[in-house]
Amino acid sequence: GAVVSQHPSRVICKSGTSVKIECRSLDFQATTMFWYRQFPKQSLMLMATSNEGSKATYEQGVEKDKFLINHASLTLSTLTVTSAHPEDSSFYICSAFDSYFGSNTEAFFGQGTRLTVV
Amino acid sequence: ELKVEQNPLFLSMQEGKNYTIYCNYSTTSDRLYWYRQDPGKSLESLFVLLSNGAVKQEGRLMASLDTKARLSTLHITAAVHDLSATYFCAVDEINSGGSNYKLTFGKGTLLTVNP
Numbered sequence: 001g002a003v004v005s006q007h008p009s010r011v012i013c014k015s016g017t018s019v020k021i022e023c024r025s026l027d028f029q030a031t032t033m034f035w036y037r038q039f040p041k042q043s044l045m046l047m048a049t050s051n052e053g054s055k056a057t058y059e060q061g062v063e064k065d066k067f068l069i070n071h072a073s074l075t076l077s078t079l080t081v082t083s084a085h086p087e088d089s090s091f092y093i094c095s096a097f098d099s100y101f102g103s104n105t106e107a108f109f110g111q112g113t114r115l116t117v118v
Numbered sequence: 119e120l121k122v123e124q125n126p127l128f129l130s131m132q133e134g135k136n137y138t139i140y141c142n143y144s145t146t147s148d149r150l151y152w153y154r155q156d157p158g159k160s161l162e163s164l165f166v167l168l169s170n171g172a173v174k175q176e177g178r179l180m181a182s183l184d185t186k187a188r189l190s191t192l193h194i195t196a197a198v199h200d201l202s203a204t205y206f207c208a209v210d211e212i213n214s215g216g217s218n219y220k221l222t223f224g225k226g227t228l229l230t231v232n233p
Binding site: 106109 | 151153159160163166208210220221223224225226228
């Protein structure tokens with residue numbers, strides 16, 4: 001199947017600093033990528049939809065000025081957590097759909113990034 | 119708002135037993151996905167169900183989709199310890215242009231298979 005690569009897999013940062021997470025589609029082009037956040041023992045919650053060449057679409061309750069998303073190319077989306085606080089500590093996962101057989105598609109997920117803010 | 123309800127949320131079973139996880143959803147959709155997540159890891163795709171009546175099997179797991187009932191099942195046959203993980207179903211909302219809009223996930227089922 002298609003591969004989505006996410007980097008870094010783990011990061012520890014100090015409160016008030018910013019952290020950038022990269023999500024790459026390695027063998028396919030993705031005009032749309034999705035960013036999820038997962039707290040311990042909970043499900044995945046969609047944060048935003050990243051659109052290549054245009055602004056991201058944020059879910060209700062997600063601060064767009066805090067979680068900056070850039071989708072500058074068809075294979076790369078980045079999520080920057082600005083002025084991170086301990087409550088931002090979470091597991092962040094990106095995904096992208098790979099199209100096959102016309103409109104049938106499957107979502108592939110990056111390895112996830114464990115962010116710890118101290 | 120699309121709701122995806124998964125049950126049970128916790129499942130403890132013995133090796134060799136059979137069980138079914140259920141996934142109900144609240145909107146018309148014919149795209150449903152099952153994923154497995156091991157602790158500290160990302161999601162691993164198990165099944166992609168793209169039409170009413172779809173049934174797929176891989177090893178001891180079998181998934182089915184009934185779009186009229188808005189129900190998918192993940193059946194576990196003769197469970198083994200290696201199947202211990204959290205299983206998520208997710209439903210795909212399609213936008214008016216026919217493209218993938220977003221996935222909405224169930225809360226997950228934590229499966230523990232005991233020897």
